[in-house]
Amino acid sequence: MKFLTFFEVRENQIKKASFETASKALEIAEKLNSSVFGLFVGENQSDLAKSSFRCGIKKSFVLDCGFSTYTNSVFAKVISDFAKENSFDAIFFPATSMGKDLAPLVSGFFDAPYISDVTSIDVENSEITFIKPIFSGKAMKKVSANGNRFVVSLRQNVFPFTEKEGETEVETISTKVDEGIKSSKVVGYEKGSSELLDVAEADIIISGGRGMKGPENFPMLMEIAKMLGGAMGASRAAVDSGWVAHSHQVGQTGKVVSPSLYIACGISGAIQHLAGMSSSKVIVAINKDKDAPIFNVATYGIVGDLFEIVPILKEEIKTLKEQG
Amino acid sequence: MKIVTLIKHVRDTETRVKVFHDGTKLEFIGENWVLNPYDEFAVEEGLRIKEKFGGEVVALTVGNDESSKSLRQAMAMGADRAILLNDPIFKEDDALIISKIIANALKKENFDLILCGKLGVGDDNQAVGSMVAAHLNIPVATVVTSLEINGEKVLAKREVEGGLEVVELTLPCLITCQKGLNEPRYPSLKGIMAAKKKEIKIFSSKDLEIDEKNLSTNLKFLGYLEPPPRPKGKIIQGEPKEAVKELVKLLREEAKVL
Numbered sequence: 356m357k358f359l360t361f362f363e364v365r366e367n368q369i370k371k372a373s374f375e376t377a378s379k380a381l382e383i384a385e386k387l388n389s390s391v392f393g394l395f396v397g398e399n400q401s402d403l404a405k406s407s408f409r410c411g412i413k414k415s416f417v418l419d420c421g422f423s424t425y426t427n428s429v430f431a432k433v434i435s436d437f438a439k440e441n442s443f444d445a446i447f448f449p450a451t452s453m454g455k456d457l458a459p460l461v462s463g464f465f466d467a468p469y470i471s472d473v474t475s476i477d478v479e480n481s482e483i484t485f486i487k488p489i490f491s492g493k494a495m496k497k498v499s500a501n502g503n504r505f506v507v508s509l510r511q512n513v514f515p516f517t518e519k520e521g522e523t524e525v526e527t528i529s530t531k532v533d534e535g536i537k538s539s540k541v542v543g544y545e546k547g548s549s550e551l552l553d554v555a556e557a558d559i560i561i562s563g564g565r566g567m568k569g570p571e572n573f574p575m576l577m578e579i580a581k582m583l584g585g586a587m588g589a590s591r592a593a594v595d596s597g598w599v600a601h602s603h604q605v606g607q608t609g610k611v612v613s614p615s616l617y618i619a620c621g622i623s624g625a626i627q628h629l630a631g632m633s634s635s636k637v638i639v640a641i642n643k644d645k646d647a648p649i650f651n652v653a654t655y656g657i658v659g660d661l662f663e664i665v666p667i668l669k670e671e672i673k674t675l676k677e678q679g
Numbered sequence: 680m681k682i683v684t685l686i687k688h689v690r691d692t693e694t695r696v697k698v699f700h701d702g703t704k705l706e707f708i709g710e711n712w713v714l715n716p717y718d719e720f721a722v723e724e725g726l727r728i729k730e731k732f733g734g735e736v737v738a739l740t741v742g743n744d745e746s747s748k749s750l751r752q753a754m755a756m757g758a759d760r761a762i763l764l765n766d767p768i769f770k771e772d773d774a775l776i777i778s779k780i781i782a783n784a785l786k787k788e789n790f791d792l793i794l795c796g797k798l799g800v801g802d803d804n805q806a807v808g809s810m811v812a813a814h815l816n817i818p819v820a821t822v823v824t825s826l827e828i829n830g831e832k833v834l835a836k837r838e839v840e841g842g843l844e845v846v847e848l849t850l851p852c853l854i855t856c857q858k859g860l861n862e863p864r865y866p867s868l869k870g871i872m873a874a875k876k877k878e879i880k881i882f883s884s885k886d887l888e889i890d891e892k893n894l895s896t897n898l899k900f901l902g903y904l905e906p907p908p909r910p911k912g913k914i915i916q917g918e919p920k921e922a923v924k925e926l927v928k929l930l931r932e933e934a935k936v937l
Contacts, residue, residue, distance in 0.1 A: 463778065490694070492906055497901040539835070542847045601859045
């Protein structure tokens, strides 16, 4: 069998999630004595494609379709046509914003089922099995695709990737774009006000909830996030009160995150919030209510006034960072 | 403008979910069926566009009789009529199959704009909208938080990492809606009463002339599982200063995340 694994390029850099996805694809392919090839789409990506070896990919294809900016349906059709013409069985995508936008389009054109946001993949009796969260993670569903023909997107920050050494052979193919394909086209980008990472990408997140009492108390969390090189999140209560922008919301109607460390300040832990962060590796809860449900999922908890505790935490982290 | 909003009848987010001991099915506690919250943004946006440009808003769903409740909800908000695609063969729990059924039904009507929520809560596939766009060969923008229509040109802002991507599309097109696009209106009592009299047209597989082989899924369901259990945590005791020092120590030395 032959698989393709998509590498997302933004601002001339390969997104880390692409390496995580490719690593997992390689691991699965090995169990099936199959091969995985890297896939890049767009203009001038051949140099970047050479670094695919970092996750063990030995050969990557660059589909140069003459579009330098992301043009979703065009890219999806180009990927699907290439996969069909070259008898690829399946295509892996990282579940980044671009991956989640492209993958279902590819599934439609390629006519293979799409399994989204998977958190676990295995091989059982030559069948690739996928486990994905449903009901925002309140349960998990396990599926497989007939003939191992599928399109899949893998959740970020779940599959490990270790740097490898080596070389990647890059084959650049000038791809003709189907003139009849109607697509949306990116014409601009508005950067978020924060210099912080997006919660969906961060490995450390510090979040605030109703207990934060007002917008003026969030900058303190932002400073901690900045010191830790992470992101700032918020519960729905904080967002609906207008204290923080929606882009920070973690939860069932916000973003689902899986960082290594999630610090929840003044967040009670309603099911919908837990749905968004319960797959975090380590959870810290700071809340003055000892019965808050958040303590049921917390690895470490401090029952107390966050307005006393968080400033001290900030100082401790500052000292830590200064000590190097 | 002819607008269609794709909707889904779902269990609300308060519903607790348990996995049956043998993993063959799910148990729902406190289930309450509602119009998919993300589809509310779609219906609301459709209504605003109709209020601005004139036209009609049609709500469409693939479902059963129960699903009519959410169609009535959309009509109570202001949608003019509804379409229910109802047939036992449409049972497949596969986004690709659902999208083919919807695309087939939409081919009969000439919509200018198709709106739907970014995902249906429950299955959380975040796929049907884009797949429908692929089948119909119309442009699509997903996870949209801002929409502007100027004649045939559509300008949408979509949520991506770190900011918003601004995209251009032309009508007819499909937009999947994200929270923040608008504040959905509550249906008025007048709206609820009027909805009872609005038309729900029902189509079965015969009406859609859809090839049966397009309706069989290639996904094999293998079971449900409980989410991975979390290990029992510890409450750190002591005065704030001590507790924080201990927390940081544990995060560094025990959890090794700092």
